[in-house]
Amino acid sequence: MIPLLVFLSLAGTALGLPNCDAEPLQLPLQDVQVLSDKKDSFMRGIPAQIGRPVQNIVLLPWAELNNTWIYDSEAYCDKTIIWNDNICRVRRGNLLKEEESTTYIKANNIGAAGGAPTETYWDGSELGLKSLASSGLGGTDNFQVNGTQVLTGFPFGIPRLSWDHGYTMLHPLGLGSNSTYLNALRDAGQLSSRIWSLFWGRMWVDEPVDGSLVLGGYDENKVIGQNYTAPLNFGDFKGSSGCWTGMKVTISDIKLNFRDGRDKSLFPPNTALSCCLVPQRQLLLEAPFSYLETFENITQTSPFDSPSYGLHWSAQLFDAKTAFDGDITFSLSSGLEIRVPNSQYMPPFVDIERNGSRIFKNETRELLINGVDNQPATLGRYFFTSAYLMVDHDAGTFTLWKANPSKTSKLVKVTDLKTSTQCTNNPAATEQPTEEAAAQPRASGAVIGGSVAGGVVGLALIVLAVFFFLRHKQRSNNVEDASRAESLGHSPGGYKSPVYAQAAKDNWQRGSYHVPQELPGSNPVPFEFEGSTQSVYEMGDGQRK
CATH class of the missing domain: 2.40.70.10 (Acid Proteases)
Known part of the structure; x- marks a missing residue:
């Protein structure tokens, strides 16, 4: 039975089912030495590695970008204030040399590489953002952020215009609503939710x-x-x-x-x-x-x-x-x-x-x-x-x-409703959370799935079907729920379509998704919907949160 459960865990990840054991990942925002021969060539960001052999780069979390963008020799530094290549290289957090990576695969654009084909553009964002995806190149390569699991064949963009005015500088790590990075970690079983937190x-x-x-x-x-x-x-x-x-x-x-x-x-x-x-x-x-x-x-x-x-x-x-x-x-x-x-x-x-x-x-x-x-x-x-x-x-x-500017950390896992339901209904595949951890989960009507090769899917489905029949007939209902959610939010490339964001917004306005127990410091009040009483968070202006 133990080998079967191990296989089921791997197969569930391949099928896009949540990894119930996934713990939060912490990436440092710190001073990083950019040039190996210059000790004080520091930029503040997240250290990362790309390619084989690895090349060190520095990333900047970017709230609205869907893709991660890596600068190469065409770094588009503003020559009126950045007077030589050393300054440009440091400000950009080192530059990618595609030709030196044996695992790099070139693509015509970010969409062809497997990333999100568009970036979200609204009034107020960087002016060049509107044309970033359509003008830039794309590629895939090994990608690792601060010692976390290596993502093989990770899609990223390579800018081919001066889109950000140069003052934000470092390679942007896209954490938007259709983030290829968050989706890749979720599909790889590294995360149980597409949540990020920043200090x-x-x-x-x-x-x-x-x-x-x-x-x-x-x-x-x-x-x-x-x-x-x-x-x-x-x-x-x-x-x-x-x-x-x-x-x-x-x-x-x-x-x-x-x-x-x-x-x-x-x-x-x-x-x-x-x-x-x-x-x-x-x-x-x-x-x-x-x-x-x-x-x-x-x-x-x-x-x-x-x-x-x-x-x-x-x-x-x-x-x-x-x-x-x-x-x-x-x-x-x-x-x-x-x-x-x-x-x-x-x-x-x-x-x-x-x-x-x-x-x-x-x-x-x-x-x-x-x-x-x-x-x-x-x-x-x-x-x-x-x-x-x-x-x-x-x-x-x-x-x-x-x-609280503390040097100590205590990471709290935050899980969406679908993951919480599946993990709770499948005790053989995950340990039950402690009382403290159970008080932390957040709810969501969203489900993130994935796609894998047909042979792996077929074998996994056979084993899963037997296991589900013996252990939990109720799981079939969860699969149907996942299919309905997929019709709302998924596109074949594995990234989230804009429909997902609108669906989440609509659910929020209708109050039609379930809300879990409170985050620390919240003051929950009961609010009745869909035949049950759940906790919601009350903002100062009386709106639900």
Whole structure:
């Protein structure tokens, strides 16, 4: 019986059934040495390897991209601020040499390589994103992120236009609603859900704290207090309630926290600011120029030079001797307050020198706030030095907490409803979760399947049929459910179609999917639907979450 169960576990993974034993994966966000012969050629990101023999690269989590994009010798660095190849190579996180990999297979485009044929484009996203998939090359190769399982034949794109203006720089790891990376890990049995969580860490201080990207759950030691959960809503920033990343929040106030205990608001009375969460952006805040002007008036300071050309592109430059030394607090309409320390939004000027070294100018401070005109307001990566983000593509939601900058970790697995049901109904294939773990699961009406070669499927189906008949006749109902979900969300290539995102949104609005037990810090209230009483999360404005 034991060998049979081992085979069933492998066969279930091949069939796209969830791996009930899959634990969350934690990928570090840290300083990574890019050039092997230059010790201080650091960029902050996620270390990864590609090809055979392996080539080291550095990745940046990208919220809305479906595909992962790897730069090669045509790196499209902005020559007006990046003066030589060393700087370009470091800022991009090393460059792929396709010809040196024996496992690389070229494709005409990302769709032909097996990735998502389009990238989600809405008003506010990078202008070049609209043409990225159609103009770029594609390929497949071995792909491994920080020691996790090697994904063989992983599809990725190779840009063939300057699509991102160069200031986000590193190779983007696509974590969007149709993420080829998350789907590949799920199909390989590495994950039980398409969930990712992010904490950027703390930098530019005496005792820095590495950040992390957690897949399939979140880090309980990095969150504090009540959470705020809302639906992912993809759309144009203007004229809709959505964002290109799917994550829009309303800021009700921004206060400057002076060292003597005084607080001064940047907001005029009775105003609010709609803002998109964009974790890959290089600053803390992009907002209308009036907020930047108010900051200067309140602090009685002003920039001494044109905006930064360094790694914090477009930041405002201040003299370190007179720069504001207080913190800044963001109040969201949900009631959540996020206080960002001065060290995380007014760091020293930081750049990459001609020889590839990362350098600092301690006499200069960069205010990581930029004024924008007729552009969406954004909260970028430095917001997540003090806030913790979880994105649940299966449930179609995102969650925010206050971040706890702890160096310790306690990973919590978060599982969608389908996986929870299948694993609970199949005790022979997985251990029952502990009471603590059982309190964590999230619900979703989504199911992710996969496709495999006919011979493996046939053999697996025979064994599974016998096993199901003997052990659980009820599993046949689950298979029917999976087929119905597949008709909504799957396309033959194994990636999620845009129909899935709309279906998840519709289910959210109807309240027709089951909601599990609460996340830590939530305050559940009963809500009755479909003949049963489940827990839902109540937001401050009375909406369900």
